[in-house]
Amino acid sequence: MIASLLELGGDRVERADVCVIGSGGGGAVVAAELSTAGLDVVVLEQGHHWTAKDFTQREDEMLPRLFEEAGMRATRDGSVTILQGRNVGGSTVHNLCYAFRTPDPILRMWREEHGLTSLTPEALAPSFARVEKNLRVKPIREDEINTLNRIIRSGAETLGYSGFVTKHNREGCVQSGYCILGCSYDAKQSMLVTYVPKASAAGARIYADARCDRIEAEGGRVQRVLGSAVGPDGTPHGSIEVSARAVVLAAGAVASPDLLQRSGLGGDRVGQDLHLHPSVMAAGFFDEELHAYRGIPQSYYIDQFIDLESDPHRGYVLMPIAGFPVLTATQMPGFGRDHFAQMRDFSRMAGLLVLLHDRSAGQVRPGDSLSRPRIDYTLSADDRRQLAEGLVHCAEVLFAGGARRVVIPFQPEALVLQRGDDPTEIIRRGVRQGEITIASTHPQSTCRMATSSSQGVVNPFGEVFDVRGLFVADMSVFPTSLGAPPQITTAALADRTAHHILARWPELSA
Ligand SMILES: Cc1cc2nc3c(=O)[nH]c(=O)nc-3n(C[C@H](O)[C@H](O)[C@H](O)COP(=O)(O)OP(=O)(O)OC[C@H]3O[C@@H](n4cnc5c(N)ncnc54)[C@H](O)[C@@H]3O)c2cc1C
Ligand code: SF4
Structure with missing residues (x-):
């Protein structure tokens, strides 16, 4: 099911095994992997569910419709423009489809200098293979x-x-040639036409126009997500509360650290290390x-x-x-x-x-x-x-x-x-x-993976230090700048986090 929270109206209270926040390059993968494995998943996505028929190939219509701050997001001094998607499928709906695995020397540096010893090409190979199959990655002719x-x-x-x-x-x-404005032909294998429908078919309840405002934890354990029904201007028109055994934050490397800080979670390094x-x-x-x-x-x-x-x-x-x-x-x-x-x-x-x-x-x-x-x-x-x-x-x-x-x-x-x-x-x-x-177009590393909370925000499987059941699965987990196009790394690390959640489900659901 994919529904607009705004159109449903009113205030909703839901219970789920897992609540995923954001339906882009990381969130859609987690939602699909967990729901196809049989977990009950709710996804909150602040953007609207636009589809191929809505992609008019006109900049004046698509930039405000599909991008954060209508395409005008920038650093505070205005010197760097930051393009990020705000729709079901996230930034993958606008991206240009370069599809690279994480470079081996970057993984080696993450192992040797950041202590992330489990991030080997061999350990990540099954995740890369699943992602590339689902996104139909192949050489350009x-x-x-x-x-x-x-x-x-x-x-x-x-x-x-x-x-x-x-x-x-x-x-x-x-x-x-219109990739950046959304593909009117459903040819781009973005999350919108791959993992999102897969999650929906497996029973995930995907709410568009549904912004997460806060994540609540008690006693070192995640409890619930509080959110609002919003339109493009962000004004709340109703509320949603989702109680879940696990929460996966995948709102991108700007919104994820913002949400953690607003929720008082994640420690001192949240929002630092932005590349x-x-x-x-x-x-x-x-x-x-x-x-x-x-x-x-x-x-x-x-x-x-x-x-x-x-x-x-x-x-x-x-x-x-x-x-x-x-x-x-x-x-x-x-x-x-x-x-x-x-x-x-x-x-x-x-x-x-x-x-x-x-x-x-x-x-x-x-x-x-x-x-x-x-x-x-x-x-x-x-x-x-x-x-x-x-x-x-x-x-x-x-x-x-x-x-x-x-x-x-x-x-x-x-x-x-x-x-x-x-x-x-x-x-x-x-x-x-x-x-x-x-x-x-690639903000990253604001909730970075590390071996301790003094060095980063999440452990090598994406779980926030000191908050059991709260995971981050988007570009914010990169320990350093990636130095390569990031969508496949984002999706593969999200796949790995999803399979880690499944392996730990008996303990997380207890
Ligand atoms: C123009 C452009 C071109 C690119 N080209 C390439 C390329 O060729 N190759 C490549 O590898 N990568 C490319 N990328 C990067 C790639 O798209 C990203 O790596 C990937 O989308 C990141 O996934 P993510 O989950 O971190 O964030 P996103 O995909 O941005 O998803 C985050 C989602 O969270 C939602 N969200 C934010 N806040 C909230 C909230 N409070 N509540 C609920 N939902 C929320 C957002 O609306 C968004 O849908 C490009 C990106 C852009 C913008
Ligand atoms: S048809 Fe090809 S070039 Fe045109 S928008 Fe879609 S993916 Fe991009």
Whole structure:
């Protein structure tokens, strides 16, 4: 069952074996694994249940409908925009389907430096296998690579930079290119069309428009979840109370620590250690029309500048990016005529972004309301240097791919490089917050896994230290920045937590 709590109306009191909060990359997996094993599961999802027929492929309609704070979520100083989904299926409904397992050197670093000795590739293999099967992960075919990604690949190959065509989770993709606004063809194998229906078919009661406001524990044991029926503006119109033997918090790396802090749970490290995989972009302008936004948005991946075997703590990758008009307009510098001049060449534009494996650590704290948490994040000098270096390589790749000019969107004055100009001018200008658009689609690590509460918030199976039966299963459990696309790691760790709950069920349900 998937129902809108808002449409049901009134106040509800429910009892369940397990209450899952959030239906995205982690929550949907837990709900499906537990309900198919026979547990009675209730899911509370604050966002609406939109489906393929609602995805109109229009930015003005989809950004406010599908994203937290209508796509305007940002750090408190406004320097980093953070995109997160707010709908049944969470951010997987908008993601771009890069599908990677956790890199082995990252798992090794988590074992050796964070004491998480059970996180071996072998131990995680069954979870990866289940997730990849359910999400239909497979390599992208040569004929599915669009113009944008071909140009970027050609530029990287000319320069001898290492890169590869990735795997993805699409089935029957018609290559429309609208992934970020939701797939109108049900081809993207997001949680919305995979794990969520699986959970529902197995008997999970999934309430959309149902926001968790607080989690209650007594005597070191989780007891119940209190929530409200909400619309897009967050105003409560009714209540829900779910008593459960176990609660799995999977509201994403911003809302999960916010909820724990509001509930007085999780200890001192809740909300600390925020990593963002911050990204900055360069725009290349070509003589011919590319229509870079058509076709599968991301299929190529440049990994020349990250060597996790030698140093698992730093580095960056380069990823093709094509925006739609509104998103691109917000990224491009200038005002009035200058801005219009850039946007007039929209169909000749190809973007390449630097995505950083960041060591800078920020914080999430409760704000005025659950809809507006306080997010702080300051880039370290080393991370700023890497982003600037990355932009130099973006410019090189775009020129090698045939761009006539490359624009680095510094504010208030963009840097415009013509063919033959020295791109190291980017390093002289430097990357400073507030002076260039920085975006994040991967907030993580705010309830990190550790071996003790002084180091983190949850144990290696996702259970909150000192609160029996309360688990976290989303991107907030990563011990450090991941340094790779996170959806498969999120889902595999959530699968592992679900199977741990099943193995402990006789004790947890007693
Ligand atoms: C634009 C974009 C592109 C991306 N591209 C890729 C990619 O190509 N490859 C990749 O690996 N990853 C990608 N990702 C990241 C990937 O989608 C995430 O790793 C994954 O969705 C994280 O899962 P999660 O459970 O942590 O959070 P989410 O999927 O965001 O789910 C959290 C859910 O909790 C709900 N929630 C929040 N607060 C409450 C509350 N109080 N009560 C009830 N519900 C609540 C939210 O509405 C949301 O549905 C992308 C993300 C974005 C935004
Ligand atoms: S490119 Fe494929 S997965 Fe993306 S929206 Fe179009 S049909 Fe769906």
